[in-house]
Amino acid sequence: MYKKRHFSSVFISDVHLGNQDCKAEFLLDFLNNTSCDKLFLVGDIVDLWQMTKQFRWPDAHNEVLHKIMALSHGKTEVIYLPGNHDEPLQKYHGMQFGNLEICREYVHTANDNKQYLVFHGDQCDGDVTLGKFHAWFGDKGYDLLLFLNRHYNRYKAWRDGSYWSLAGYIKSRIKGANKAIHRYKVAACQRAKAKGLDGVICGHIHHPEQDTILGITYLNDGDWVENCSALVENLDGSMEIIYWTEVQTSRAIDFPIKKAKRAA
Template identity: 50%
Template sequence: MNNTTSSNKTHYPAVWISDVHLGYKDCQAQYLLNFLNSIECDVLYLVGDIVDLWSMKRQFFWHPSHYDVLALIQKKAKDGTRVIYIPGNHDETFRHYANESLFGIEVHKKYIHTTKANKRFLLLHGDDFDSATRYNKLISIAGDAGYDFLLFLNRWTNRIRRLFGGNYWSLASWIKARVHKARAAIEAFENAAIHEAKKQGVDGIICGHIHHPAVKIVDDIVYCNDGDWIENCTALVENSCGKIELLHWSETQKVIHSADISKLNPTPAFDKSQDAA
């Protein structure tokens, strides 16, 4: 079990979220607010596409809950949580501030996180691997007309479900899992990420971008995708027992996948000067 603070918030050494897409109409900001208010952590990683600048250029949208998410993240930083921001392709403007601090939040293009079990994870958003996927259009950005229609179906399905007392369910993810080319693109993305982790000599890689949450171990490399807050409402956490867990957080909260990283074979020696980039 994880450590619990006196305020009944679950404490984690590290938490990863990405693909929030604040400023986009299908952002599930209320679920994210509930999650962030339920946890405390030593380090909070924002792994890209936190604000959807692309969407806001097309059509400006900003719900009050989107501001509340930013305010809560900044409050956590002010209260002592180390917040590290790795901009993605939808908020790539902030990549110009790499190695600087914005409102108490560190900005990096990529980063190396060392877990309590002394395992090293490469952190990046994931759009670096678009060129490796043959069908990258199918797993690309919120803003593509086909993806917008998929989320339109997702939105109305959940409105109907709530009328009958049902909980949030991702129709979009269910459909993508059954489209062969989408599955092939996701697999190509994951293979490219694992290859990069091997190349960098780290124990694992943590990314987002494709809105497909996963935790898996391949050839002693831990591949983690923290998912999104558009379709899946997922976050990645390092718990106090040395495991990496993937959490779903809507009306129901549960662990989807986990990996005991303490049992991985050690990686080769490395140059500590490359820990941050």
């Protein structure tokens, strides 16, 4: 049985509430079985891009938002760093609503006194983009990967109830994707290095990873579309990536395989 853990800080990003590929059930299970002093929402929490195309808001997505708000009204400090998919919230940079703070970038001092630049990561897009055609092709290809991932996991849910990121597996074997990820990592670490910090914590590319580049610690908390991952800071300041599909407390998590009701 999983024992509820308390962390100094928790970092989650790329939840994409409102998107049919969001694994809200896994995130809700994670939030219900962890506690923390600080919760960092590292961008793309709500997929406002997708919602302008098609409104989709299942009950589980609502429950995640209610849980986050409940945490912010309790003893947990919540820092929201909007990304590109929740870009309209960027205009509230520097504002605070109760125990919830909104900002584009944040310098976090861990319990071991290491300092990390925290930001979504879309700020590095100019260093990674290979042109409009490649960006369009990448978007279409990613949509196909998520389509395959969705239907593969419907089959997995029917067979044994488990989840496995087919999209992540395929993406990791695409040469061009690996090059783009490396360029992104270098760009993120350069931003932290220019500020004289020890590391960088980000999301954006849906690729959880811990690495060292240019002498800077690179930490990507992943996403809740493909990987269901979070970055956590332990009480001693050490950092750890948790994949919730591997430690979920409920084997009966309801996969989001039913079509959500559309808004009238």
